[in-house]
Amino acid sequence: MSCPLALTTDGSALYGCGACLWSVGKGRRGRIAGSRDSFRLIKTSSDSGARAGELLTPHGSVPTPVFLPVGSQGTVKTVTPGDLESIGVKMVLANAYHLFLRPGVDVIERIGGLHRFMGWDGAVLTDSGGYQIFSLAGLRKVTDRGVVFRSHIDGSQHYITPELAIEIQESLGADVIMVLDDVPSSTGSFEEVQQAMERTHVWAERCLRARSAGDRILFAIVQGGLFPELRHRSAAYLTSLGFSGYAVGGLSLGEPKAQTRAMVGETAALLPEDRPRYLMGVGSPDDIVDAVGAGIDMFDSVLPTRVARNGTLLTWQGRCHIRNSAYREMESPVDPDCNCYTCRHFSAAYLHHLFRCEELLAYRLATVHNLSFMSALMDGIRRAVMDGTFNSFEESFRAGYQPTEEKVRLAQKRKWLDARDRRMMIQDE
């Protein structure tokens, strides 16, 4: 449902959104419950920061490290819940911002919650929409109290507060929910990033208070941009409040990889051992292996699904561009060692043909392959941590995997962000 509330011109006079169906008092607030045991750390690598664990959600246990496919609008693009299950996916990400705007929280509640709406029995994490509001929506006014923004779909005006962000996610019925955060630009000054961080802290505390009793798992989001000092302060403050998990936000936004790595290392080391650590928006295989070594447990990114739709298939050797004429007559599958539905049933030549014809099946088969690769990658990582061989896994991974060149990667990221700015490729952000 779009918020039917007519706002004052500058939005400043409003606080809360009482007219919206989903915003009136549901559940009891102010109690923190049921989340202390939502994570079980099973093993820590002796020769790196890598960990193996288990996230315990109302929709099943999720072995970590885990990669979450992105289904912003209540669908992981091109695939069914059945496909996801076959691939071995246990948890997906959906986006409260998108679902709030369309179809509206009231619709999803009426159908019986997000799981039922999507036909998905596994776990769901919802992003609060902070990132989308600050990057996607027409931003009108941010105060410590909340944000007035315009929908990227129809320009309608909405007001969101930390309390509302929690209520929306609870109404959707997500298993893991995220605080509303103020996401600064990756090129912001120290003062700008500091201000956004401080607001994120105030909002995080309000989210914690706003939370209903129940078994939903609430994560805070550490901000602080590329400034180690701010990352330290953010981690220290948020961990002092006691959340069920901690995300590292505001990274992988176009900055050089070395900086992302440094910040992930800095931040992960500051987070409590007994809580899950989630690096938001990171999804290239080499970055994931790296971040697992730094102690990260959870990841999400549109990368595997988006590059799939562009004809880029992930393999243990690196990315393979199936539109390339080298695949025109290739009888073997894209990756002969891959056990996914696509590689078991189709030649590289067939995939090449489907992409050249722009057949819709192309996008689905490539998505199935890439998500299967991510699943196999995470399984491999986890097994290695459990066996105490993560370092040699990493070495052998790096020996085989040709990462995308930094220049190409940055150009691609810039293209995505520009396209998003032009409101084009927004749908799976």
Add this chain to the structure above:
Amino acid sequence: MSCPLALTTDGSALYGCGACLWSVGKGRRGRIAGSRDSFRLIKTSSDSGARAGELLTPHGSVPTPVFLPVGSQGTVKTVTPGDLESIGVKMVLANAYHLFLRPGVDVIERIGGLHRFMGWDGAVLTDSGGYQIFSLAGLRKVTDRGVVFRSHIDGSQHYITPELAIEIQESLGADVIMVLDDVPSSTGSFEEVQQAMERTHVWAERCLRARSAGDRILFAIVQGGLFPELRHRSAAYLTSLGFSGYAVGGLSLGEPKAQTRAMVGETAALLPEDRPRYLMGVGSPDDIVDAVGAGIDMFDSVLPTRVARNGTLLTWQGRCHIRNSAYREMESPVDPDCNCYTCRHFSAAYLHHLFRCEELLAYRLATVHNLSFMSALMDGIRRAVMDGTFNSFEESFRAGYQPTEEKVRLAQKRKWLDARDRRMMIQDE
């Protein structure tokens, strides 16, 4: 493979296409074999022309009446062979014209034939491409010997003869293959239609002679436009040659339904009882019920898959437009009585949401539903024929089913044909 042969300017000096990999002598020609027993008529309705039978192909037996989903480019748009199997599909149509141009017959042969290329173990009928050459390609010159045309994809020039049309289809490895026909415009004069029909006859005879030994089933195509006299002559001539099956071509091209019906009735009555009868390009549920009553056994059409991608779902009550806001909050599936994957797993509200978001999964779920509906329709028809209750089936179908208004239908068909002319919606013709 694109034909690499450089043609003379008017193409007239050429006959055959010796330079193409796929055109040099494969198999023995001139023998007709193995096809006499490719159809078994099991039951004829006592109160109508409706028949139940079985088409016996190298890739399994196909109960008739049957509807063939269209997979012109070697894929039924949006669905996998596994999806088709789950739906109960036993046979699909692919298009020799499209596959000849892309990826090229050599590629498909190298991969092991069309079945292996597509990952499809069921039966395949290939259309020769006559319709596409005459409607889609840039037409250069038609003589009794063959056609020179330009590819709609890249403008490259190709020369096709009846012999080549057969060889292409045999090389693809189709189970049922079609003669090359000269398809006149549905608004052509008597003389124009007569000329095209006579050429179709000459070509049909050459196709019959060109055919290799083997168990491929060759169908002739009765032409004659909307002129009963020509339909009679065409049916008489072609049946005198002795084909394994007979198609009725050149209908459902934008003419009023009453005319289509009259021509189908005229033509079907002239075809031998012991051979399958195939009405090309017809696919709306009400037209199919009608044509079965006239004695037709096989159908193909892009209609169910194309309208699916447009958000139109077929039900026993008629077409349902899922983008309509009436479905925004509908908790039940589109058709509560439907047992397809889509209706078993998702609410109408979810489908509505996917279409509104233009999510690729929408097109797939709608396609699965529509093909499942077609499958259920054909099953119902066949059961009724077997039980001797086709007339009451038809009555009850018509009592429930609201056909698309003639005006809307003609406008839609015109839109499709226009779009095709603009080279836009060509991909599943």
